[in-house]
Amino acid sequence: MNSPVEVPYKSFIQIERSSHIAIYIQIANQLMQAIQSGILLPGTKLPGSRSLSELLKVHRNTITAVYEELYAQGWIEIKPNKGAVVMPRLPKVKGRPAESGGYPATTGFTFATTALLDNPFDYAPCDYVFNDGVPDIRLTQIDDLSRSYSANMKRKSNWKKMSYYNQEGSRYFKEQLSRYLRLSRGFKISINNLLITRSIEMSLFIISEIILRQGDYVVVGSPSYFAANMIFQKSSNQVLTIPTDDEGLNTEALNELCKSHPIRLVYVTPQHHYPTTVSLSARRRMALLELSKKYGFVIVEDDHDYDFHYDKQPLLPLATVDTAGMVIYVSSFGKSLAPGFRTGFVVAPENLMVEMRKYLGIIDRQGDVMIEQALGEMIEEGAIQRHMKRSLKIYKERRDLMSALLEKQLGDWIEFRQPTGGLAFWLSFKKPVNLMRLKKQCEKNNLFIPRTLLYQNKEVTALRIGFGHLDNDEMEKTILILKASLIQLQQ
Missing domain, CATH: 3.90.1150.10 (Aspartate Aminotransferase, domain 1)
Structure with a gap:
């Protein structure tokens, strides 16, 4: 095997002395990469600790620590009177040319891909x-938001909450939000009926994971909210559409569909149908609830813009008159605020909440307790209502x-x-x-x-x-x- 002095170690070992990563770890990692990429072949004798320390201008004890690390991980062996040698038998790393040493362009394993969740958004640099x-971010009460958030960050009583958080969310915020929903939307709920999420889309994703299985039939209006359609299609692969008109979702067409298909879930935006903006009429609201009882399908009520009404008081959510426990209500809070201060939430019976918190605990365990505390204060102080x-x-x-x-x-x-x-x-x-x-x-x-x-x-x-x-x-x-x-x- 070639003499170690012929290998250009300085060409592939670069030390960042300002880095928080220990120097011996930096050197060890780069030697491992050189071995994996084929720069250092199996059986190659490495320089002695003194020679390599002089070459890299580090202390000899640093190189000793490097070799100990490589030996512990099985990359080299230490031979008496010969020093450190690259292990003669190493697993071959496919897909990475020996001369490149770069990060692999593709995985070495197969995995499922889907076109259903391709990014639907596009962009162009127009004025x-x-x-x-x-909403218009320029109308946001930045002073109120920053003052409340800053105060919560400085409050010592909140420090413990920042270091430990779970999927139950901020109890204070949930108490204020449940009170707000009781007064503004007629909900007779407690904090046990609330789940705090990052967005309506996250809420729909968790619901789909729990409620739907491949092959279940989901009904949406035509047209409908594209993000919801993507989520339901991914979860069930059976999304059916029914017409919408001036009264919203056509419940007569839904009734006919239920006769021929075992519908599992119906997704509806009754306050202002997305995208057509029409409201679901009172007659069809009652019909939808009756059909749910008759055929046993779940109603997911997306109330994405309840707070924005101009000419008359909005109709109360379907969930407020649901006595059979068939409606899952999803909405957002703080939509008129800056994006980072908005949050989604779900209202549902307690037994479903227990399961939903398990899923939230996996995908968003940390949450944002300071945002929730700040929002809770803005509700309690009336700042949200004034805004x-x-x-x-x-x-x-x-x-x-x-x-x-x-x-x-x-x-x-x-x-x-x-x-x-x-x-x-x-x-x-x-x-x-x-x-x-x-x-x-x-x-x-x-x-x-x-x-x-x-x-x-x-x-x-x-x-x-x-x-x-x-x-x-x-x-x-x-x-x-x-x-x-x-x-x-x-x-």
């Missing part, structure tokens, strides 16, 4: 953007302006109904328009429309566009860009 209806009252006035004005602009500028192309709540409009085109071409033309004109807002098939050509994030000037400019793009497509 103006439509979304599906999110919502101020925000709703602005959002109502923006809704009215958007409605006027759409009618004036796009009335020849679209039909729409002014939403009674939420932060988005549903625009149906009077004549078919290629929405992908429209999207590309808008991008050329500095307006980005995500593909998740496009709804087009043989029966429907429609857009869901949010207005909450746009001020008056931005709203006028985006609608004019949309109009100009439509005109350019006709030319």
